[in-house]
Amino acid sequence: MLAAGTSKGVFLIDEGTTSQVLESRGVRDLVVIDGRVWAGTGSGAFVSDDSGRTWQSAGLEEYEVWQVRSGGEGVLYASTQPTGLFRSTDAGRSWDAIDALLKCPGADEWCVPVTPRLPGRARALVVDSADPKRLWVGVEVGGIAVSEDAGETWAMTLPGENPDLHMMFAHPENGDVIYASTGYGRLDGVAEMVEGNAGVFRSEDGGTSWEYAWYGITPRYSRPMCIDHRSPFALTVASAPTAFSSYRDDDGASAMLFRTEDGGRNWRSLCDDAHSPSMANIHGLNVDPDVVGGVVIGTDTGEVWRVSDDADWSLAAEGLPAVFSVAAA
Secondary structure, eight states: OEEETTEEEEEETOOOEEEEEESSOOEEEEEEETTEEEEETTTTEEESSSSSSEEEOOOTTSSSEEEEEETTEEEEEEETTTEEEEEEEHHHSSOOOOGGGGGGGTTTGEEEEEESSSEEEEEEEEEEEETTTTTHHHHHETTEESSSSTTTSSSEEEEOOOOEEEEEEEEEEEEEEEEEEEEEETTTOOOOOOOOOOOEESSSSTSOOOOOOOTTTTSOOOEEEEEEESSSTTTEEEEESHHHHHHHHOOOOBBEEEESSSTSSSSEOOOOGGGGSSOOOOOOOOTTTTTOEEEEETTTTEEEEEEOTOOEEEEEHHHHSSSEEEEEO
């Protein structure tokens, strides 16, 4: 089965049929951790112990939960809007705020610079699987906070001086290699829409330094991203012209789906003839565990597609609310 996190809750997709199993505000994250399915929603965290069929609240109801990640040995982390990072040591029954994150220099200025301004959001979270004391939190708009001691102290880093962080993933076999997708947002407005100001960045030293890995790619505004834990560890990224690109635009969203197998040095399109570019924007993106090199995507038109490594698109569901996240349940 597939699970789709939407603007109105979670839907299960099973052999072409869909059913709503959780009603909630925007479901930004779906992830399987130790056999349990976690949902990060606009109404807190939820968890399912039966492959997404039924759900229970897991706290943080006052926050929008953007990601839930494992810290190993039963530890969980959750990142939120307003910007926050929480840790649970009892499988999500209770959460403790890691307050030191908000003491980073400039944290009081973190925000989403729309009108009116919105609180900054910790929308990206990476925990080093080899050393769970190493944490990376990507803040939109603020930058990447890095901790080497499980959140006791933090340092800030900006990929290419870009504070507009969207998604982050570590290489499955090398925790020092981090990928980040970024946009044009800046604390004082919007950056010039030119190469280098948005796209994918790569670090080979745990975030100390970064290189731009999106040269020659358009559209440049990168957001959804996933990395396959199977060799060759393909990194897949969806992009669109702007933060607000939509199927409602006169020419559609003009979105694209790209793949690299060499760390961002070379990219190729995963779009077929009907989606080059895509009229619908791609918001949900995850690895397809059933197909090596495959991914599952969700769109702002309420469609869910399976996409193979050779760009074969197969429609799994349609008619849903806007899909923000997808996962195999």
